Amino acid sequence: MPRKSLTTRFVETVKVETRTDFWDDVVRGLVLRVSPTGVKAWTVVYNREADGEKRRVTLGKFPALSLEKARRKALDAVAAVSDGLDPAGDKRARREAMTVADLAALYVERYAKRNKKSWAEDERVLRVDVLPIIGRMKAVAVKRRDLLDIIDAKAEAGKLTQSTHTLAVVRKMFGWAVDEEYLEVSPAAGIRPRAKPVQRDRVLSADEVRRVWKALPDAALRPVTVEVFKLLFLTGQRSGEVCGMRRGEVDLDKALWTIPSERTKNGLTHVVPLSPAALAVVEQAMRRAEDEALAPLFTRTGEPLESNAIAKAAKLKLQILEERWTPHDIRRTVATMMGDIGILPHIVEAVLNHISGFRAGVAGIYNRAKYEPEKRRALAMWAEHLDSVVERQPGKIAPFAAGNAA
Known part of the structure; x- marks a missing residue:
């Protein structure tokens, strides 16, 4: 290992083909370790007072730590060793305690x-x-x-x-x-970005809906998480929209939930009539929430619950079905089952705030108020059907008559 009086010029320009240690002859124990990739790290090598074992502690890297500062830190480390301390052991202990x-x-x-x-x-x-x-x-x-x-x-x-x-x-x-030598290896090394998911078409069966709903009380979930899952089933809205619900968005007297345009996927304000069952869930959440209009109804930290927390809850606590499912499958299931009980496609899309062939025209976008009675009736029908599914009762719902559709 070469020993020399290190200079700033030498430290700046030195290159090596294999990892090399250059020992400073000004400060005892100070070493510049240079790698073929150009990384230059300052270390101090010393013998531990307790047993004489050779130890090495890293001070920092050049150029963030200059030669002058490295020498000062090395002197401090040598003094600590003379006092019976073990800088390398102390650094390891701090590293292991770091959260x-x-x-x-x-x-x-x-x-x-x-x-x-x-x-x-x-x-x-x-x-x-x-x-x-x-x-x-x-x-x-x-x-x-x-x-x-x-x-x-x-x-x-x-x-x-x-x-x-x-x-x-x-x-x-x-x-x-x-x-920076806080860790020896990175747990993130080699993790690749998730591939764009294949378009899912998973629709839960009536039996699967029943099993998931029935599992909610015993799934070791927080009350706010259970309430979000229930509203996903009762309203068919996106998990991010339900998780982000705020007190000021809800009109209890009119049983309406208005999702502002900045929170909807298509940038359109969306009015969701609340069935009695959905309203009961919202009222329960509002009793727990703060009084301010912007207060989130579903929160654990003061901020709205994140939709990824709902996805994780489904993954960890509710994977009770033979085939994997996600919270977004609930929305697709609601749309499918609403159609199955006779609700017309353009009303289903109005409920879900979809814009497609059925509602792509000017009237479909700008005349949303026209659909409110139909959406209210559709969601009431759906809530009644959901209850019959959960309780294994035969459906008693009349088809959604064409004459009632806009």
């Missing part, structure tokens, strides 16, 4: 803020999508499966772009942690 939340804070402060204009987005993704799930875990204990659960839940909820973005952030954070 994912601790690591995220370090990543944002020491890397993202210094190197990324979009650092606030990294911070948001970690705070909203990652830390609520694995924030309390020890960073060294995180497994590949823990990260796959997070990104798969988003992908299965139809949020493929968010899934890919979340993966990019966690991969960068854990990669940085390896570079």
Whole structure:
């Protein structure tokens, strides 16, 4: 191992074909480790006072840590060893105690803020999508499966772009942690973005609907999660729209839920009449929610429940059917079963806020109020049919007469 009086010029320009340690002859124990890829790390090599075992502790990397600063840190480390301390052991203990939340804070402060204009987005993704799930875990204990659960839940909820973005952030954070020697390996290494899902056509049978609904009370789910699943079945709306429901969107007197345009997939304000069964679920949630108009009805943290949490609940707590299913299959099931009980296609699409061949014209888009009575009747019929399915009772619903349709 070469020993020399290191200079800034030498540190800046040195290149090697194999990993090489250059020992400083100014500060005892200071070593510049240079790799063929150009990475240059400052380390201190010392013998532990307790047993004389040779130890190495990393101080930092060049150029973030200059030669002058590396020498000062090396002197501090040597002094600590003289006092009977073990810098490498202490660093390992701190690393093993670090939680994912601790690591995220370090990543944002020491890397993202210094190197990324979009650092606030990294911070948001970690705070909203990652830390609520694995924030309390020890960073060294995180497994590949823990990260796959997070990104798969988003992908299965139809949020493929968010899934890919979340993966990019966690991969960068854990990669940085390896570079900075907080971790030895990254649990995100090798994880690929989820492929664009094949268009699903899964429709639950009446028996499957019954089994899922009946399983809700005993599935170890939080009350807010159970309420969301019930409203998915009773209204046929998207999970993100149900999860994001706020107090000010609901008119209890008129039994109406108005989803603002900024929360709908097609950018159109959508009015959902609430059947008595759906209204009962909403009223229960409102008794628990804050009084402000913007207060979310379904929350655990003060923020609206994320739809990926519903997808994860279905995956972990409600996979009781022979074939895998997702929350979005509920919406498809509602649409299919509404058609089965005689509700006309353009009314089903009005209920679901779909725009297609049946409602693509100007009248279909701008004359939504015309459909409110039909939507109310359709959802009432559907709620009654759902109850008969759940309770295994024969249907007693008259077909949706063509003369009643707009």
